[in-house]
Amino acid sequence: MFKYILKRIAAALVTIWVVVSLTWFMMQAIPGDPFMNEKRVIPELKEQLRARYGLDKPLVIQYGIYMKNFVQGDLGTSFQRKDRTVNTIIKEGLPYTADLGARAIIFGFTVGILLGIVAALNHNKGWDRFSILVAVVGVSIPAFVVAAVLQYYLGVKLKILPVAQYKSFAHTLMPTFALSLGMIAQIARFMRSQMLDVIGQDYIKTAKAKGLSQLKIIWSHEIRNAILPVITVLGPFVAAILAGSFVVETIFAIPGIGKFYVQSINTQDYSLITGITAFVGTLMVFINLLIDILYGLIDPRIRLDGSSK
């Protein structure tokens, strides 16, 4: 296990380096520069600004400086937020994105699992059909549409929840639901199919024959075995939630890091885009690694290094 973790960390570092480098070079390839706006700076001042930010140096040198700073944890200064570093912007925005993301994942996972269990236990009955409806709606309708509809009906028409911002528990409800609906839909269907698969296994028949109570069978055998594969898809869901947060944060005016992705591409804020991509990429790599380790710990049959117990 230890050797496996070390290998995965090494692979993670290489992945991060590739992601950061690719993003950095792609940003350089886009025409224009960060100082371009309608009221443009006069050419002499533009040259001074470029020199100040090191943009007048050859690309290879700029890349070297960036990577050296990156390794030391310095993600540079934002061109569009001149008085703040990328580190500060991420540090300030991350708690909001993390809070919203955590709520959406926990809510989405919990409700999805419960819905899947109930649907499987009521196969071809009302709850099962309801779960199909939720799945279709959750997968077909993008998060931003759900967000806009909720905002209008619950915030404007009924006035039962605040329309935007992120100041209280009430403020978190609509964005959390909008962001987690897709996850609920997919986890519910996946859990349902896993449960139905497990329910049909011979050991379940044996358990029933042994006289175990229905609740014990459901909890100790059916849910516990069905839930394991669902955990493996948590990684992609975390990525999907993070991606979905970009739009949801903008719609609900949540000051997280998601909205910077959209804004900083429009303003060609190289360092902010690269910094946030590097940060998010690093986060995703380690989250996936943690999930793999978790899976190995939960299921004693599995040894991630391929050896058998």
Next chain:
Amino acid sequence: MKKSLILVLAMLMILSVALSACGPKAPATPAPTTATEQPKEPQELTIDIFQENSTLDWQGMSSTGEIQIYNWVMEGLTRSAGQGKVKPGIAEKFEQNADGTVWTFHLRDAKWSDGTPVVAADFKYGAMRALDPKTPRDYTYFLYDIVGAEEYSSGKGTADQVGIKVIDEKTIEYTLKQPVTYFDYLVSFPTYAPVQQAFAEKVGAKFNTEAEFFLTNGPFKIESWQHEAEMVYVKNPEYWDVAAIKLDKVTGLMITEDSTMFNMYESGELDHTISLDADQKAALTKGEVKKYADGSVWFFDFNTTHPVLKNKNIRKALTFAIDRQSFIDNVARQPWVPATAYVQPDLIPDADGKTPWRAAKPGYFKDNDVDGAKVLLAQGMKELGITAIPKLKFMCNDQATAQTYAQAFQEMWKKNLGVEIVIEAVPSAVRIDRQQKHDYEISLAGWGPDYPDPMTDLDLYVTGGGNNDPAYSNPVYDKLIKDAKAEPDKAKKFALMRQAEDILMEDMPVGPIYWRYRNYAVREYVKGFERDGFSPDIQFIYAWIEGKAK
């Protein structure tokens, strides 16, 4: 087994409680008033300020969003009086010498928000910060009319050669290279802001980066600043004219999404919206909807180095063949005005300082002059020796609205002139970059005035100018602009500028389409609230709340 289920449910409950506890905290509710107090109507306003700004360092400011905050919390030698006019600010009076090259400002008794006095040395220190060659800023060139300023800023001169002189604690003098009739307007800009040297040195690089690192002298001061979310401004008791300020508190929310902003207005969480589209406007009462001229002109930007577009008759034909009113009414659905000249109406005055510049010559051509366009097109093709116009590329921003506008123009040119265009939708920064490099054929571009003088629009198109995207070059035009800038006599200066606009519209390197006006919403109980086409935009300094409880 029941125990396990109970345990799971208990864990879920604990988790949800923990999550809600860890989440964002609700704002603290204010303490209740005592039974004997008669609370007057709260003078509190909540507005949309769109987004976090790039910087709030006064000398680094360049955008409308930044400059309006400056106007709320600071005061320069003069202050904006709206519509490009200024009134005395920290300087209670000022005068210029006979040829308009030396301006002297006399300061009133005014204080910083910590009670220390505002002195002339603060203005010089602020200006020298802007000119510091080690820290280049976007609008440093606003000071380049001052003797020695450009040389010092570009490292070719010294600080003591800059023509800013502190006569005494209450008097400061600026010596200019040439007469600038609107210098009193320029000094209202943040680039000329006073900065107390002791405070700036104390806070160092943290200057104006957080609420606690501001020292201000204006009507309001910053009480709190939650980055990317909101800023709260409260009345500054040390402001010299505090008696004229009625609002106690203004909360500026950073809402960028149009629909969210409107939803917050409809739910009562905002008292004002930055903008309104046609559908949003229809949903509100007449009393809530306001309109203002944002001062910008939007036009076809023709690359005059292109083998076909180098011909002025072709450019004029393309400009004349557009039905502006129909485009505005049916495509844009905005309160815009068809532009048949370049310099905007309303905001740019003529030589007397009062009559609009546009009054003497409202337009240079007729809107939707398809017949005239066809004649010019034929003439242009004959001059070029061609029998057909090749497909032309039309560059626009990649937003949905800009592309819709481009499609409308594409349709009109096809229908009216048989000219085909291919639309290139690119991000705004890319469009501007390509325009500057003359790497385009036709572009949809806009320009807003920096100061209330026709020169703000006209000097863009001198040969080799940094904003001369069409690469237009006419020595007669260049001479008119140069002479106008140096001319001390106002009437003669404006006459020269009039001739310059005549030539610009005769050659038409840029084809005007519309002058932009904007709708916005503000509650009827908010009085004295204004929007301005010149920076600052949002003006709430003298506003007050009346009738909200009704």
